[in-house]
Amino acid sequence: MNMVLGLRCVICEKIYSPEVLYTCPACGAEGILDVLYDYEHVQSIFRPEILAARPYDIRRYEELLPIHGAGQLPPTKIGWTPIIEAKQLAALIGVTRLYLKDEGRNPTASFKDRASAIGVAKAIELGFGDIACASTGNAASSLAGAAAAVGLRSTIFVPENAPEPKVMQLLIFGARVVRVKKPATGITAYEAAYDLCTQACERYGWYNRNCAINAYLVEGKKTAGLEIAEQMRADVPDWVVVSVGDGCTIAGIGKGLAEMQRLGWIGRQPRLLGVQAEGAAPIAKTFFAGGELVPDRGESLAESIAVSKPRNWRKAIKAIRDSQGTMITLSDEEILQAQSSTARLGGVFGEPAGVAGIAGLKKAVATGVIPNSASVLAVVTGSGLKDVQVVRRTIKMPEPIEADMDGLDRYLKV
Numbered sequence: 001m002n003m004v005l006g007l008r009c010v011i012c013e014k015i016y017s018p019e020v021l022y023t024c025p026a027c028g029a030e031g032i033l034d035v036l037y038d039y040e041h042v043q044s045i046f047r048p049e050i051l052a053a054r055p056y057d058i059r060r061y062e063e064l065l066p067i068h069g070a071g072q073l074p075p076t077k078i079g080w081t082p083i084i085e086a087k088q089l090a091a092l093i094g095v096t097r098l099y100l101k102d103e104g105r106n107p108t109a110s111f112k113d114r115a116s117a118i119g120v121a122k123a124i125e126l127g128f129g130d131i132a133c134a135s136t137g138n139a140a141s142s143l144a145g146a147a148a149a150v151g152l153r154s155t156i157f158v159p160e161n162a163p164e165p166k167v168m169q170l171l172i173f174g175a176r177v178v179r180v181k182k183p184a185t186g187i188t189a190y191e192a193a194y195d196l197c198t199q200a201c202e203r204y205g206w207y208n209r210n211c212a213i214n215a216y217l218v219e220g221k222k223t224a225g226l227e228i229a230e231q232m233r234a235d236v237p238d239w240v241v242v243s244v245g246d247g248c249t250i251a252g253i254g255k256g257l258a259e260m261q262r263l264g265w266i267g268r269q270p271r272l273l274g275v276q277a278e279g280a281a282p283i284a285k286t287f288f289a290g291g292e293l294v295p296d297r298g299e300s301l302a303e304s305i306a307v308s309k310p311r312n313w314r315k316a317i318k319a320i321r322d323s324q325g326t327m328i329t330l331s332d333e334e335i336l337q338a339q340s341s342t343a344r345l346g347g348v349f350g351e352p353a354g355v356a357g358i359a360g361l362k363k364a365v366a367t368g369v370i371p372n373s374a375s376v377l378a379v380v381t382g383s384g385l386k387d388v389q390v391v392r393r394t395i396k397m398p399e400p401i402e403a404d405m406d407g408l409d410r411y412l413k414v
Helices: 040-043 058-064 089-095 113-125 136-148 165-171 189-204 215-231 248-262 282-289 313-322 332-346 353-366 405-413
Strands: 004-009 033-037 083-084 099-102 130-134 155-157 175-179 239-241 271-277 325-329 375-380
Touching: 004 130, 033 215, 040 058, 058 099, 058 215, 058 375, 083 332, 089 099, 089 332, 089 353, 099 332, 113 136, 113 215, 130 136, 130 189, 130 313, 136 405, 155 165, 155 189, 155 332, 215 248, 215 282, 239 248, 239 353, 248 271, 248 313, 271 282, 271 313, 271 353, 282 313, 325 353, 332 353
Parallel strands: 099 375, 130 155, 155 175, 239 271, 239 375, 271 325
Antiparallel strands: 004 033, 083 099
């Protein structure tokens, strides 16, 4: 049963019917919409004994998803990713307890599978045969996989410098891939890909999966917040740390946590720490300075969060403020260090954007933003296998040896 009451604009707060596809008709492209639910009705159904009989994936949260039943969702297992206590990493960073939610366990190895699942379900529900998005990689591969699983045609617009392993995923899933060059106008290749995707959806009548304008996609990302609350219901962390690019991910996770508090599943909402790379930190700058967002360079080796003009910044800032959280920025070098320490001390190999939260947490503890007594959960948003080129900057391949014990002895003594 669809529990959606309507869609509310984050700027003018006007409420529209669910039939509005994308942004606010009055405010235009800046008028991102938020999905409203009949929480009283949800609460009458959304009980532990009911969820106990449901599959351990995003289907279990059916009443809090903007779809008419879970039947249109991809059959692949999306969500209910593991939460791992990382004691050695906690000791290095200096917090009482640290947990890692490993989103690399999703079907295409990233958090974005959650949003794409809702995207293809809505496309089918609304009668679309084609779906498209622009992405630096993860949203693209997740859409290609989800569309393939339900029989939709997908067209993906990627910057020409998107990591090859991510592009390979698109092609193996049968997506039509459009690689977009960086134009001479000064905008990034991602911005150009996004603009071209928007124009193509309008001209060809494709469903637009881009979270920046499609409110329903953030509801898929919200499921991670719902899961964190359910999985850690007995010991809710003080902080949840999330890397931030376009703003959709932290907005979604924050909404999921807030909904679980509203529905009585948790007694308090964790505070959110949003983390951005120094070369791509427009949301963090706006969070502290106030006012309207000023686009940034959008430069970072953590390409999944290297966004110069994030479109969901209002939702992101609101989610962080509502949780009494904050933001922090850090260098690419700090992100690389976190990638290594998270793998060696936490047992989770995350891509640069996926471990930026760990780097941000370390800096937040060192500067007193987060106390040593805190318990923290960090969301690792994607597998390190998605971008092995970055790893080659910090890891040296061993030289081959002769297949004899003398050669091994010499190697081990080095």
